[in-house]
Amino acid sequence: MATRTITEGVSIARRRRLSETYIGEWLMTTDHKKLGIMYMITAFFFFLVGGVDALLIRTQLAEPNGKVLSPEVYNQIFTMHAITMIFLFVMPMLTGLGNYIVPLMIGARDMAFPRLNAFGYWVVLFGGLFLTSSFLFGAAPNDGWFAYAPLTELSGPGTTSCGNAVMCTPGPNMDFWALGILMLGISSIAGSVNFVVTILKLRAPGMTINRMPLFTWMTLITAFLLLFSLPSVTMASILLLLDRHLGTHFYVAGWGGDPLLWQHLFWSFGHPEVYILILPAFGIISEVLPVFSRKPIFGYTFIAWSGVAIGFLSFTVWAHHMFAVGLPLVAQAFFATSTTLIAIPTAVKIFNWLGTTWGGKLSFKPPMLFALGFIAMFLIGGLNGAALAIVPFDYQVTDTYFVVAHLHYVLFGGTVFGIFAGIFYWFPKITGKMLNERLAQVQFWLMLIGVNLTFFPMHIMGLLGMPRRIYTYPGNLGWNELNLLATIGAFTLGIAILVFIWNFIITLRSGEVTSTDPWDAFTLEWDTDTPPKPYNFLEIPIVRSRRPFYDKKNPETADWKSMTH
C-alpha cells in the first residue's frame, strides 16, 4: 500500500509589525521630512476649511441685508476662519516647511528631538480636529479669535448676564477655544524647543551663526518668539477657564476683576504672533530672491539682525491693539512710538530685498513671481499698519474694515504669497517633480488680482465706518458696491487655489521629473538626493561661506575665496 507523505512547508513568514506597513511608517515616523510633509498636508487641508469659511463670510456680505447665514452661525464662521487660518494653516505650514528644510539647510541628519517633533505634529492634527469638531456640537468659538473677556465668560445659573450688563457665552464655544489654544500651544512649544536646539547645536562644521541661511535665521527667531509669547496666552486661557468653571472672576469688573487684563495678556502674545506668522515668510523670500537674481543676498547681516530687532520690538507694541480702550496718554505715546520703530527693521528688509534684485539676472520663475508679489503686497500691509500706529487715526478706524484690510495684506498678501514662493521653490526637492509653470503663472495672477480686489476696497469700507465682524448692513450706507467687489475678489482667490490643487495633482501623477538642483541654488538642501534619503547626507558637508553649494559647484569663484564672514 502506498503511503503518502505530506510535507507542509514550514512558514517562516511572520505577520508584519505595524511599523513595517506603509501606513504604520507614517503613523510612527520620527523622520523630519515625513513629518514636514504631514504638517504641510494637514495645514493645506485646514487652509481649505478656512477658505470655505472666508467664502461663506463674503457671500453673506456680498449684498446688503444678506441672510445666507444665521447671525449665530456667522459669528462662529468668522471666528473659526481666523483661528483656522492662523493656528491651523499658517503656523503648521511654516513649521512644516521648517521641519523639512531647516535640517537639510544646516547639514543635519534630523531634528534634535525626533519623537518630540512627531508629538508636535500629532498635537496639531488632533488639536485642529478638536477645534473644528466644535461645529458638530453646534458650539464653535463665536467671540472672535481674540476672545475678549468678559464676552467670553460663562453666564451665571439662569441668566445670560455676567452681572455687569455684558452678554456672555453660556455654551461650550469658548471652552473649545481655550482648550484648543492650550493644545496648539503645547505643539508650538515642542516645535520651538526642537528648532532652537537643532539650529544651535546641529549645524554642519563651519556653519557659523553668520553663515546660516536666512530662512534658518528667521525660523530660529520665530521659535524664540513662540517660547516667550505663548506663556501669556496660556495663562490667559487658564484664567478664563477658571472664571468659566470654578467661579473665579479675573476678568469681570463687577466682581473686582479687570477686562483689560485679558486684553493685555492676549495681545502680549497676539502681536508677537503677527511676527511669528510673517518672519518665516521673510526667510523664504530671502532664500528665493538671490537664487532667481543670480546674486548673493544684499545686506545679509542687516536682514538677519533686523529680524532679531523685529523679534525684540514685537514684545513692545502689543497695546497698539488697545488704543481705543482709554490708555493713559504716556502709554499711548509709548506704544505709538514703538510701533513706528518696528517699521524701521521691516523697511531695512524690503530695502535689502530690492537691493538683491537690483542689477541681477532676474528669472521670473514661479517662486520669484510669488516673492515679488510678496514684497509688493506686504509693503501695502506694512504702510497701512504704520498708519494704524497714529493714535488719532486709529481711533477713527479701530474695529473697522480698515483693520481687516491691513491684516489681510500682511497675512495673505505677505505670508500666503511667501508660503507659495516656498512651495514652488522647494517642491522639486520634496517630490522630485516640477510643478507646471504655466498653471503657476495663472495662479499667481489670479491671486494678485484676487488679493487686491478683495482687500483694497476694505480700506475704503473702513474709512466709511463699516465695522468688522458685522453680520449684515442696510443698503443706504455706500458700502454695497465695495462689498460686492470684495466678494468677487474672494471667489477669484478661491479659483486661484483650485488652480494650485489641479497643478499639484497633475504634477504628482504625471509631472516633469526634475534634477537634484533645478534652480542652480546656493544652499545645502540642494546638495543631496532628491527627494533626500532618510539620513539626509551620506557625509556631513563642511561649510566655508554663506553659499556652500554655490562654492562646491563653482570652486574657481567660491565665495570663501573672496569674502570673509
Next chain:
Amino acid sequence: MIEDQDQHKKDAPNEAMEQVIRPKLSYWPIVLAASLTLTLVGVILMPHAIVFWVGVAFVIVSFIGWGLERR
C-alpha cells in the same frame, strides 16, 4: 554580475548608514497626543467626568511608555 556586485558594494554603506542614523519609529508620540485630546474632550463633556479620567489615565500610561521605550 560584477556590475551588480559593485552596485551592491556601493549601496552597502548607505544601507548601513540608514540603519544607524535613522531615528527609530515610535507610536508613543501619537498615543500621547491622542490621549491629551481625549482628556480635553473630557473637559468639554464635564460634568460627565469618565472621559476626562480615561484620558488622564492614557496620558500617564503614554508618558511612562515613552520614557521606558528602548531607543
